[in-house]
Amino acid sequence: QVQLVESGGGLVQAGGSLRLSCAASGRTFSTYAMGWFRQTLGKEREFVAAISWNGGKIVYEDSVKGRFTISRDNAKKMGDLQMNSLKPEDTAVYYCAASYAPWDVVHIREYEYDYWGQGTQVTVSS
Numbered sequence: 001q002v003q004l005v006e007s008g009g010g011l012v013q014a015g016g017s018l019r020l021s022c023a024a025s026g027r028t029f030s031t032y033a034m035g036w037f038r039q040t041l042g043k044e045r046e047f048v049a050a051i052s053w054n055g056g057k058i059v060y061e062d063s064v065k066g067r068f069t070i071s072r073d074n075a076k077k078m079g080d081l082q083m084n085s086l087k088p089e090d091t092a093v094y095y096c097a098a099s100y101a102p103w104d105v106v107h108i109r110e111y112e113y114d115y116w117g118q119g120t121q122v123t124v125s126s
Contacts, residue, residue, distance in 0.1 A: 002026040002098050002115045009094060009120030016086050016124070022079040022096030022117060030054075030074035031102035035113060036081045038092035038122075045095065049081060050106040057106045064090075086124045093119040 008020040022034070035050035049060045049070040058070055069082040079096055097113035107113060 002029060002032060004096050004098060004115055004117035006094065006096050006117040006120040009122045011123045011125065012086055014086060014088055014124055014126050017082070017084045018086065018122060020081040020083065020094055020096075020120060020122070022081075024077045024079070024098065026077075028100075029077045029098075031100060032098040032115075033101035033105060033107050034070075034072055034079045035097045035099075035107055036070060036079075036094060037097060037110065038090075038094045039119075040092045045110060047108045047110075048094070050108055051079070052104050052106050053102050054104070056104045059106045059108060083122070086122075088124045088126045091122060091124050093121050095119045 003025040005023045036048040037045045038048050039045040047061050051058050051070045067085045072079040096117045098115045099113045
């Protein structure tokens with residue numbers, strides 16, 4: 001089992017940067033695929049980025065390509081989402097998620113993930 005805790009959210013001006021972190025517990029974190037999702041009030045949670053267990057595969061939602069970078073450090077049991085050139089429309093609660101997948105795949109749908117963090121608020125002012 002894996003427990004996830006996000007950190008790094010906050011308030012930033014448009015064009016600024018934030019780095020979100022996801023700390024994982026559990027001995028087998030390295031066998032889990034990871035993803036980041038976000039949700040705004042009244043809307044469904046949407047996919048942002050995903051990374052396979054060893055970082056060999058990465059995928060991004062189109063609106064964040066070239067601005068966001070997902071990464072992970074299995075030795076530290078950490079996943080990160082570096083967000084640059086932030087826009088007001090990036091404002092949301094951001095969640096990290098994990099699913100058991102010790103093979104080179106990425107998951108982009110909510111139902112494919114078994115474990116979720118509590119979320120961290122990101123607010124981008126214009």
